[in-house]
Amino acid sequence: MRVVLHPSPRETLHLVEEALRNGETILLVGLCGVEYEGRSSATLPPGERVVFLKSDGTLLVHQRVGNNPICWNPPGSRAKIRQEDELLLLESERLKPRENVKITFLQVVFAGSFELVDHAELELRGTERELVETLIQHPNLVEPGFRVVKREKPTRYGVIDLYGMDGEGNTVVVEVKRLASFQAVQQLRRYVDLLKQREPGEVRGVLVATRFTRGVKALLEDCGFEYRVLNPRKINKGEKGVQSRLTDY
Amino acid sequence: MRVVLHPSPRETLHLVEEALRNGETILLVGLCGVEYEGRSSATLPPGERVVFLKSDGTLLVHQRVGNNPICWNPPGSRAKIRQEDELLLLESERLKPRENVKITFLQVVFAGSFELVDHAELELRGTERELVETLIQHPNLVEPGFRVVKREKPTRYGVIDLYGMDGEGNTVVVEVKRLASFQAVQQLRRYVDLLKQREPGEVRGVLVATRFTRGVKALLEDCGFEYRVLNPRKINKGEKGVQSRLTDY
DNA sequence: CAATAGATGTCGTTC
DNA sequence: GAACGACGTCTATTG
Numbered sequence: 306m307r308v309v310l311h312p313s314p315r316e317t318l319h320l321v322e323e324a325l326r327n328g329e330t331i332l333l334v335g336l337c338g339v340e341y342e343g344r345s346s347a348t349l350p351p352g353e354r355v356v357f358l359k360s361d362g363t364l365l366v367h368q369r370v371g372n373n374p375i376c377w378n379p380p381g382s383r384a385k386i387r388q389e390d391e392l393l394l395l396e397s398e399r400l401k402p403r404e405n406v407k408i409t410f411l412q413v414v415f416a417g418s419f420e421l422v423d424h425a426e427l428e429l430r431g432t433e434r435e436l437v438e439t440l441i442q443h444p445n446l447v448e449p450g451f452r453v454v455k456r457e458k459p460t461r462y463g464v465i466d467l468y469g470m471d472g473e474g475n476t477v478v479v480e481v482k483r484l485a486s487f488q489a490v491q492q493l494r495r496y497v498d499l500l501k502q503r504e505p506g507e508v509r510g511v512l513v514a515t516r517f518t519r520g521v522k523a524l525l526e527d528c529g530f531e532y533r534v535l536n537p538r539k540i541n542k543g544e545k546g547v548q549s550r551l552t553d554y
Numbered sequence: 555m556r557v558v559l560h561p562s563p564r565e566t567l568h569l570v571e572e573a574l575r576n577g578e579t580i581l582l583v584g585l586c587g588v589e590y591e592g593r594s595s596a597t598l599p600p601g602e603r604v605v606f607l608k609s610d611g612t613l614l615v616h617q618r619v620g621n622n623p624i625c626w627n628p629p630g631s632r633a634k635i636r637q638e639d640e641l642l643l644l645e646s647e648r649l650k651p652r653e654n655v656k657i658t659f660l661q662v663v664f665a666g667s668f669e670l671v672d673h674a675e676l677e678l679r680g681t682e683r684e685l686v687e688t689l690i691q692h693p694n695l696v697e698p699g700f701r702v703v704k705r706e707k708p709t710r711y712g713v714i715d716l717y718g719m720d721g722e723g724n725t726v727v728v729e730v731k732r733l734a735s736f737q738a739v740q741q742l743r744r745y746v747d748l749l750k751q752r753e754p755g756e757v758r759g760v761l762v763a764t765r766f767t768r769g770v771k772a773l774l775e776d777c778g779f780e781y782r783v784l785n786p787r788k789i790n791k792g793e794k795g796v797q798s799r800l801t802d803y
Numbered sequence: 804c805a806a807t808a809g810a811t812g813t814c815g816t817t818c
Numbered sequence: 819g820a821a822c823g824a825c826g827t828c829t830a831t832t833g
Contacts, residue, residue, distance in 0.1 A: 306583075306663060310557060330604065330618055332581060334555075334668050344826045345680035352672030355579065355606070361619040369579055369670040370610040372628045372813060376676070379621045379828070404826070414555060415666060419583050421618040423601030427625070431594035433809065462773060463736060463807065483593075487712065487822070491740035495773075518821055524711060524744075593811045621828060628813070653811070682824065712822065736807075767806060
């Protein structure tokens with residue numbers, strides 16, 4: 306760890322260059338302006354910000370408010386720093402697509418480099434993946450008599466989350482979402498339309514999600530699709546965690 | 555600005571409490587474990603990370619790699635810090651939806667608080683909004699004879715980017731995207747289907763974007779839609795920045 | 804490498 | 819406040 310308060314441009318330059326060589330994490334706080342040029346382009350006039358440079362090339366510029374960085378370059382980018390008169394220029398280049406972030410420091414208030422040791426990985430629960438697994442283990446949550454034929458069935462127009470048969474031998478396409486949006490319905494529709502061309506007999510579409518919006522239910526009805534509300538809490542406890550609702554069609 | 559190296563839990567506690575009171579931006583570096591509970595839930599075993607706490611309630615936990623924070627709470631959350639034996643507990647609470655991030659510091663290597671003055675705002679160019687404006691100024695980019703009737707026409711199923719008439723009085727629905735995806739086609743389809751019920755005569759769908767994938771073009775053709783490739787560079791220069799392609803239907 | 808969909812997405816805008 | 823779509827989305831997964 307190395308930390309400097311109110312460093313001179315020269316001191317900051319050295320700290321950053323050494324940290325880049327050593328693969329350390331860099332934090333800079335100071336007055337700077339930012340230019341971005343790439344998929345889009347942007348200008349951010351000078352202000353005091355936190356600049357975060359990681360050893361994997363990630364560059365983040367954070368303002369005093371907001372969840373997201375105001376400017377950034379993703380992992381894999383290359384950063385270079387140089388001094389021009391009393392200004393310090395930090396430039397990050399991404400190759401594909403070509404994107405360039407140029408930070409001009411008028412004044413650096415704080416510069417620090419840190420060697421972070423961290424081999425831990427996030428263990429996340431409650432993802433869509435888990436919802437699908439739940440349905441596979443408990444196909445009756447889709448409906449009594451439902452049999453899973455294939456998970457993640459690839460088609461010309463994307464991958465179907467779950468695909469199976471109902472008790473009467475009809476094809477059932479299941480789209481699973483944590484939050485059901487218009488998009489989800491349209492995705493389901495794409496798959497159902499495709500399978501209608503290929504499969505004999507009826508093709509039903511079912512949207513399973515933990516939450517629905519009103520507009521979505523209307524659109525589902527218009528499309529002749531059905532939906533199921535999953536309750537993730539109850540699922541975890543092994544109870545019956547589904548409210549069924551069949552639209553008539 | 556206040557900075558402490560290898561602070562004791564007590565020192566960190568004081569620094570953070572004072573910074574929270576003063577609305578300052580806080581940076582902590584150290585060994586910590588994280589628990590998240592909310593829309594989803596997650597556990598991150600201990601490791602060395604950068605913790606970023608903003609005066610608007612934003613909490614970010616960054617690992618040594620990756621563009622995105624591994625854990626976070628968005629603006630509007632409330633942070634509290636307290637000491638338990640030699641451990642330091644930083645807890646952030648969001649109310650709607652209820653989400654909780656709890657950081658347990660086993661060791662703090664660096665603690666800093668900063669008063670950031672920044673009134674600048676990002677000026678971004680090249681967004682979808684600009685593409686739509688270009689089409690309004692140059693409706694012939696959609697096709698010769700096209701007349702804009704309405705921009706951002708709201709419907710039951712969303713807002714149509716651009717809506718107008720072709721030279722023969724047919725309704726034309728235009729969906730504009732920077733990158734054309736399956737979703738964009740489906741969005742267009744939703745609008746076209748809706749207008750077919752309402753408008754007399756033919757309803758055409760046109761997807762205008764700067765980039766298309768092969769699958770998207772296939773789906774467009776299946777739906778009987780047309781597409782236009784916009785070249786943003788040429789548009790900026792005022793040249794004819796479009797390649798037309800009419801699917802027959 | 805392109806293409807496709809998920810995400811604790813976040814964020815802005817509209818209803 | 820809910821809902822809906824854009825985003826320099828980013829990221830993982832798969833062909």
